[in-house]
Amino acid sequence: MKRTKVTFNKERLQVSIELVRALAHPLRLKILEFIDNQGTTHVNSIYNSIKIEQSITSQHLRIMRKAGVLEAEREGKFVFYSINYEIVKRIASAVKNFVNNSGDL
Numbered sequence: 001m002k003r004t005k006v007t008f009n010k011e012r013l014q015v016s017i018e019l020v021r022a023l024a025h026p027l028r029l030k031i032l033e034f035i036d037n038q039g040t041t042h043v044n045s046i047y048n049s050i051k052i053e054q055s056i057t058s059q060h061l062r063i064m065r066k067a068g069v070l071e072a073e074r075e076g077k078f079v080f081y082s083i084n085y086e087i088v089k090r091i092a093s094a095v096k097n098f099v100n101n102s103g104d105l
Contacts, residue, residue, distance in 0.1 A: 026054070032069070043079065
């Protein structure tokens with residue numbers, strides 16, 4: 001059996017891990033859906049609408065922001081969040097390519 005050497009670009013792999021992690025949680029997907037419906041919104045609106053604690057909402061927003069899935073803009077005392085659709089499209093494309101090239105999982 002012939003062995004194939006596999007190498008990874010550690011920096012790109014870490015970015016990919018953060019992106020997948022940002023979307024691999026049901027509550028984060030629910031938050032993203034809410035932001036998508038609103039266009040842009042702030043943390044108070046999110047936690048009041050979804051009925052979760054402010055601290056939990058902030059933790060999930062931080063993870064998604066760190067991964068680049070969300071963009072944030074401060075206006076006075078509020079931070080408004082919106083989706084970085086370019087990043088989300090790239091993630092969706094990568095997952096689709098993986099699934100299409102994997103055969104039956």
